[in-house]
Amino acid sequence: MNNRKYIIGFSMAFLGLIFIVRLFYIQVYTDKYKLDSRNNVLRYITDYPARGLVYDRKGRLLVYNQAAYDLMIIPKQTLPMDTDEFLNLISLPKKDFIERYNKARKYSSRKPTVLVSDLSAEDYGKLQEVLFKFPGYYTQPKTLRKYPLKSASHLLGYISEVDQQIIDQQPYYKMGDHIGRSGIEKQYEEVIRGRRGRRIILVDVFNREKGKFEDGAYDTLAVSGKDIYLSIDAQLQQYGEQLMKNKKGAIVAIEPKTGEILAIVSKPDYDPNMLVGRIRTKNFERLKADTLKPLFNRALMASYPPGSTFKLINALVGLQEKVLTPDTKYTCYSGYNSGRFHMGCHSHASPINLEFSIQTSCNSYYSNVFRSIIDKYPTAEQGFNVWKNYVNSFGLGSKLNIDLPGELGGFVPSQSYYDRYYQKGKWGSLTVVSLAIGQGELGITPLQMANISAIIANRGYYYTPHLEKSGFHQNIQKNETGIDTANFNLVVSAMEKVVENGTGRAARKEGIAICGKTGTVENPHGEDHSTFLAFAPKDDPKIAISVYVENGVWGARWAAPIAGLMIEKYLRDSISDPALEERMINGNLINPDEE
Amino acid sequence: MRNRHNIFQLLDWTTILLYLLLVFIGWLNIYAAVYNEEHQSILDITQRYGKQLMWIGAACVLAIGILLIDFRFYSSFGYALYITMIFLLIAVALFGTEVKGARSWFTFGGMAIQPSEFAKFATGLALAKYLSSMNVKVKDLRTKLISGVIIILPALLILLQPDTGSTLVYAAFIIVLYREGLSGKYFTVAMSVAVLFVFTLLVRNLEWNLPFDFTLSGGWILVFILAIAAVIITIVFRKIKYVWQVVLVLFVLSSGVIMSVDYVFDNILKPHQTKRIDVLLGLEEDLKGAGYNVNQSMIAIGSGGGFGKGYLQGTQTKFDFVPEQSTDFIFCTIGEEWGFMGSSILISLFIALFVRLIMLAERQRSSFSRIYGYGVVSILFFHFAVNIGMTIGLAPVIGIPLPFISYGGSSLWSFTILLFIFIKLDSDRLNIL
Structure with missing residues (x-):
């Protein structure tokens, strides 16, 4: 024992x-248990910075943040209460409430869940006064983007919560962050978003806050986003949208001296407030499915043939290449004929000089001019390349690098393009003569068209078109065309005649020297497109504009009067011909029978 | 009378010092476990540390009272105390206040008393009295049976409450029986059954697919392997007499154990108990449910590191990640705030106490005192082993307190009575002829 x-x-x-x-x-x-212990007690709280505001050139507010509130619930802390009173306050049907309550409880009875998101300020105000009677419920502030003018949707863009793809690509973003998805919101995302702050707090097992970790030594403060000032004139922008109501097309207005965009309208569009908060997903799907493509920014992304407006460039190239003088005369008998080739023209006097050819937009004249440019050189390829370099110097065939996402460069065919299409050496000036009148393969965006107008207004150069005025845009360049000012002056006088007494009479405004050029673009799918480019005043241009109205038939019918009204509005802030204004606003080219 | 004069000289101060040290450590850590900035006064009796302080005071009074009572009282009234306790256990099972589904408590006003705690020392006294009687030898079957009844009766009554943890504590008395001559064979058999049981649990979910759509479950695979082993052993040792008979008996018994596992697991144990065992054996990982307590407890202890986070600096325990942190999981607070140093010192203190108590028991002249002493050390050891074992993932979660350390009046008093009766008996050892 x-x-x-x-x-x-x-x-x-x-x-x-x-x-x-x-x-x-x-x-x-x-170390396993030490790591687990940190996960237990440390909570990383994100402080979201206020997103920057957006103003127009005169300091009018375009985008701001509106306080919104989510009603949160912690099921464990709720007590029996007067449910009817409570539901009345937040206008929530009882059935939905029970459903959401059970869902919240299923998720976690101790952690907060959103019961109602985006409470309006009024509902919030009513609720806040009596919320003490309902334990387990509290409101959590957040901000929503608001667009007070309900305008400039394409330009301003929208924001949404980041998805996994963005988080994977851009390490800054974390779940719950918002990011600009288009327009200015996307372009200036890094300026406008500010910097997120992070606090580390200690929590107990019920997720209750117990104080700062290490007295806040690792915390960072949130930095608010910077405000953005745009060159847009909100009044002009809204006016343009009004004029383009029930039409498809675009208006772009530029201040020639600076390259600042004054207005950029694309129609059809939508109210930017539709893509905010909890209604965003539903509305976005609806807009995406719309056959009129309201989400498509025609001003930057639609590549249209320029039509007769392009004759201005051919005239300038001809003058610079010295194959054309103001006195050069060509005959035109209802069109241009060469061998078996025929290109139609409307009836007018003949023969005509340069000035009158612009005034009356003669196809025949420009076929001759274009061919004389190409044929000046030993081979068509050489001549074509000289011509193409001039065209490119007008900012065509490549992006202008405006400070908006999604811009297209348009299309100017190259020599190799034609070599592929017709075989090398098998094509000449006559083969591609439709370029003379802005048809054929050419593709130009309304922004590029307005920029041509700005170049002519400046007599030979342009600044990179841009929207941002407060100094975040670093890349504004002056671009020269290499064509003499004297040649521009010749074309400018002719353009003045276009409006005074030519195809663009519909744009005429008493006392404003408007220079313009109409265009009618052949459209194999329906009515021709109506286009117009203009600038004013002639000797000290303040605004250069392009208007493109799909299915507008003649340049003179829709595009020219709209351009005239825009110019008058911008320069004078008043309208001299209300009847014309009304006719333009009420014109419906989408569903013409409705009127 | 000599003993009156020398009462304090003859007391074993080593044991008393260890006792006071453990109680003090317990109180410090209860304070830490429930500490918050709002209630800082140590005498705040709305807080657990304030109450525990009161109970410590009462325990000291109890201890002194026990020391003042004549030592013969404990042996003379051993059976009487035992029977009283049996009646109390019956009463509490019938009329007790129900807390968390168990009738374990009598409440008088604000006080709550847990009779199952006090039944431990009474059982210890009764067992000691019985085994120390004339003509009683552990080797006799009759002795084994009667001892078994003395031990099992209160255990069964506690199981009725139900309080599985406190019931299991009575298994500790097997150590006493072993010391008094119970054959080691019983331990061997018990260990073999336990090992076989656990092993069957580990393999019972295996399946072995045989041809003809015949599937062997884990238990049957084990029986099959045992059968092969039995045949091989019989052949190899065929020269030894009775070998096949012995092997056959062993085989039948083992198969019985294996086959009983499913029944015991699915019908006798409750779902939460089987789950705790599965988690302990690593058959199931359930960090949110049954495994939560142990996982959080190990996180708290593990986060203490070598030297701990410092007194009152624990985050895991202070922010309530560990459940029952001032009672059954008090060791987490110690592990987190005092680290490996502190927790191993605490374990050493307990081992020192146990060794000291065995020494005291062995120096008794009366077998009553010795047997009772072994009862004390067995009960304390069982609590220590299971309580700390569960907090570090070595034992299933069984809700029993850590002696002298855990919060709770009943448990502190019952351990104090248990220990001080023995200290009293020890101090009077020279008076027994």
């Missing part, structure tokens, strides 16, 4: 040793 006391004693001591070894393993040897 005597050795049993040792057996018992040693067994007990041995178990103590096992415990000590085990403790050594979990306390000293492995």
Whole structure:
């Protein structure tokens, strides 16, 4: 029996040793439990910075943040209450409430869940006064983007919560962050978003805050986003949208001296407030499915043939290449004929000089001019490349690098394009003569068209068109065309005649020297497109504009009067011909039978 | 009378010092476990540390009272105390206040008393009295049966409450029986059954697909392997007499154990108990449910590192990640705030106490005192082993307190009575002829 006391004693001591070894393993040897303990008590709280506001050139507010509130619920803390009173306040049907309550409880009875998101300020005000009667509920502030003018949707863009793809690509973003998805919101995202702040707090097992970790040594403050000032004139922008109501097309207005965009309208569009908050997803799907493509920004993304407006460039190239003088005369008898080739023209006097050819937009004249440019050189390829370099110097065939996402460069065919299409050496000036009158393969965006107008207004150069005025845009360049000012002056006088007494009479405004050029673009799918480019005043241009109205038939019918009204509005802030204005606003080219 | 004069000289101060040290450590850590900035006064009796302080005071009074009572009282009234306790256990099972589904408590006003705690020392006294009687030898079957009844009766009554943890504590008395001559064979058999049981649990979900759509479950695979082993052993040792009979008996018994596992697991144990065992064996990972307590407890202890986060600096325990942190999981607070140093010192203190108690028991002249002493050390050791074992993932979660350390009046008083009766008996050892 005597050795049993040792057996018992040693067994007990041995178990103590096992415990000590085990403790050594979990306390000293492995790090597993130390990491888990941090995950238990540390919570990383994100402080979201206020997103920057957006103003127009005169300081009018275009985008701001509106406080909104989410009604949160912590099911465990709720008590029996007057449910009817409560639901009345937040206008929520009882059935929905029960459903959401059960869902919240299923998720977690201790953690907060959103019961109602985006409470309006009024509902919030009513609720806040009596919320103390309803334990377990509280409101959590957040901000929503608001667009007070309900205008400039394409230009301003919209924001949405980041998805996994963005988080994977851009390490800054975390779940719950918002990011600009289009327009200015996207372009200036890094300026406008500010910087997120982070606090580390200690929490207990019920997720209750217990104080700062290390007294806030690792916390960072949120930095608000910077405000953005745009060159847009909100009044002009809205006016343009009004004029383009029920039409498809675009208006772009530029201040020629600076390259600042004054208005950029694309129709059809939508109210930017539709893509905010909890209605965003539903509305976005609806807009995306719309056959009129309201999400498509025609001003930057639609590549249209320029039509007769392009004759201005051919005239300038001809003058610069010295194959054309103001006195060069060509005949036109209802069109241009060469061998078996015929290109139609409307009836007018003949023969005509340069000025009159612009005034009356003669196809025949420009076929001759274009061919004389190409044929000046030994081969058509050489001539074509000289011509193409001039065309490119007008900012065509490549992006202008406006500070908006999604811009297209349009299309100017190259020599290799024609070599592929017609075989090398098998094409000449006559083969591609439709370029003379802005048809054929050419593709130009309304922005590029307005920029041509700005170049002519400036007599030979342009600044990179841009929207941002407060200094975040670093890349504004002056671009020269290499064509003499004298040549521009010749074309400018002719353009003045276009409006005074030519195809663009519909744009005429008493007392404003408007220079313009109409265009009618052949459209194989329906009515021709109506286009017009203009600038004013002639000697000190303040605005250069392009208007493109799809299915507008003649340049003179829709595009020219709209351009005239825009110019008058911008320069004078009043309208001299209300009847014309009304006719333009009420014109419906989408569903013409409705009127 | 000599003993009156020397009462304090003859007391074993080593044991008393260890006792006071453990109680003090317990109180410090209860304070840490429930500490918050709003209630800082240590005497705040709305807080657990304030109450525990009161109970410690009462325990000291109890201890002194026990020391003042004549030592013969404990042996003379051993059976009477035992029977009283049995009646109390019956009463509490019938009329007790229900807390968390168990009738374990009598409440008088604001006080709550847990009779199952006090039944431990009474059982210890009764067992000691019985085994120390004339002509009683543990080797006799009759002795084993009667001892078994003395131990199992209160255990069964506690199981009725139900309080599985406190019931299991009575298994500790097997150590006493072993010391008094119970054959080691019983331990061997018990250990073998336990090992076989656990092993069956580990393999019972295995399946072995045989031809003809015949599937062998884990238990049957084990029986199959045992059968092959039995045949091989019989052939190899065929020269030994009775070998096949012995092997056959062993085989039948083992198969019985294996086959009983499913029944015991699915029908006798409750779902939460089987889950705790599965989690302990690593058959199931359930960090949100059954495994939550142990996982959080190990996180708290593990985060303490070598030297701990410092007193009152624990985050895991202070922010309530560990459940029952001032009672059953008090060791987490110690592990987190005092680290490996502190927790191994605490374990050493307990081992020192156990070794000291065995020494005291062995120096008794009367077998009553010795047997009772072993009862004390067995009960304390069982609590220590299971309580700390569960917090570090070595034992299933069984809700029993850590002696002298855990919060709770009943448990502190019952451990104090248990220990001080023995200290009293020890101090009077020279008076027994």
